[in-house]
Amino acid sequence: MIPYGRQSIDEADIEAVAAALRSDWLTQGPAIEAFEASLAQHCRSRYAVACNSGTAALHMAYAAAGVGPGSVVVVPTNTFLATANAAIYLGAEVRFCDVDSETGLMTSATLAAALRTDIGRRVRAVAPVHFAGQPCEMAAISETVQRLCPRATLIEDASHAIGGVHRDGSPVGSLGHSSMVTFSFHPVKHIAAGEGGAVTTDCPDLQKRLSSFRCHGMTKQTNELRRPTEGPWYYEMHAPGFNYRIPEMSCALASSQLKKLDRFVARRREIADHYLHELADIPGVSLPPANVLKTSAWHLFCLHVDFHALGRTRIEVMESLAGTGIGTQVHYYPVSLQPFYADRYGHTAAQFPGAMNHYERALSIPVFPAMTDGEVKQVISSIRHTFAGAQVARSIAA
Incomplete structure (x- = not known):
């Protein structure tokens, strides 16, 4: 089975982890400092603070921004649970905004629509998500934040997007418009740490709060x-934090992987280019915009399929592709409609037409650096065969 995503581990990665295990440190040692320095350099940020997951990175960033009881965090409804949940952890409330139905991204227009209520004054953070690896239009979003909720902190969720590039040429993770950017290093992401995450920032005060x-x-x-006169054993806690430390082995692996990031992203773009050319003529199927080929980090390649016109359900299509050895996934069921949030806020599908349009058509197909050319051809062939077969069956039935 070719999965929709998979880590790429080589002998250099294994040796890096083994070296960390042979060292005197298993946590809070030189590997974390080296990884943070390398990540900050890659992102052109002043600081990077590593942690043990992308969820922890979001929690840390929201806390550093002062999110807490009485405040609101605005997130797109097309995202993973953690983008919203991290606000709830801090006693805040979540305001969901709709997304563009074709890209799945928060836009300045969908953000403005979400902010045109009395909650605008209570918004403490806005968290655009670079879904699938495609960067949001941060300049326009930043302008909207400054105009409608100038006290809010802009925090990018870049869990899908390390290696991506903004329209101005700056790497995702740099701080042209935002105060903080968060990352995930889960195995299906661009670089793997086993589990891991990080926050980048240019602000020394935020770096101190994050750490x-x-x-x-x-x-x-x-x-x-x-009590500064106490001995070297002494420490203080002025506000509660969490144990979000990341082990040395994970940082050693992430540092090794980071050295290969440019190659990893180049391969993802190569695979995406094949899909954009070879799947463009399938009736009822639309593809991601080709103009983002060299800016998106291509964490996902998400098809939009008119399953009704095809005459087959999404489950039937996924099962058919699985029968040919092709794994697929769906990203994402709108978080606003998850039972916890639907019950808390009374949300309905009608409130988020863009996200529902995206979700009802979404189908993520395999894209990861270790895919061989033969596997890419297999994916293309299987998709074309499956969709052609469905169209023939529908024509016969008609």
Whole structure:
């Protein structure tokens, strides 16, 4: 079975992890410092703070931005649960905004629509999600935030997008418009740490808050201590944090993987280019926009399929492709309609037409660097055969 995503691990990665295991440190050692420095350099940011998951990165970023009871975080409804849940962890509320039905992205227009209520004054953070690896239009979103909720912190969820490039040529993770950018290093993402995440920022105060929150809220900085005359064993906690530390082995793996990121993304773009050319003429199927080929990081290649016109359900199509060895997935069922949020806020599908239009047609097909040319051809052939067979069956039935 060719899955929709898979890590790419080589002997250099294995040796990097083995070297960390042979060292004197298993946590809070030199590997984390090296990874943070390399990641910050790649993203052209001043700081990077690594942690043990993309969810932890979001939680840390929201906390550093001052999100808490009485505040609101605005997130797109087309995202993974963690983008919204991290706000709930802090006692805040979530305001969902719709997305563009073709890209699945928050836009300045969908954000403005979500902010045209009395909650605008309580918005503490806005979290655009670079869904599938395609960067949002951050300049337009930033302008909307400054106009409608200028006190809010702009925090990009770039879990899908390391290696992507903004329209101005800057790498995802740089801070042209935002205060913080979060990443995930789950195995299906662009670089793997086993599990891991990070936040980039240019602000020294935010970096300090992120680092403290990652480690129980502890500080040993002399200028921050109320009892500075205590010995070297002494530390203080001025606000609670969490244990979101990432092990040395994970950072060693992530550092090794980061060295190959450009190659990984180039291969993803090569595969996407094949799909864009070879799947463009299938009736009832629309593809991601070709003009983002060299800017998207292509975490996902998401088809939009008119299953009604095809005469087959999405489950039937996925089962048919699985029978030919092709794994697929759906990204995402709108978070606003998850039972917890639907019950909390009374959301209905009609409130998010763009997200529902995207979800009802979405089908993610395999794209990952370790795919061989033969596997790419197999995916293309299987999709063409499956969809052609469905169209023939529908014509006969008609």
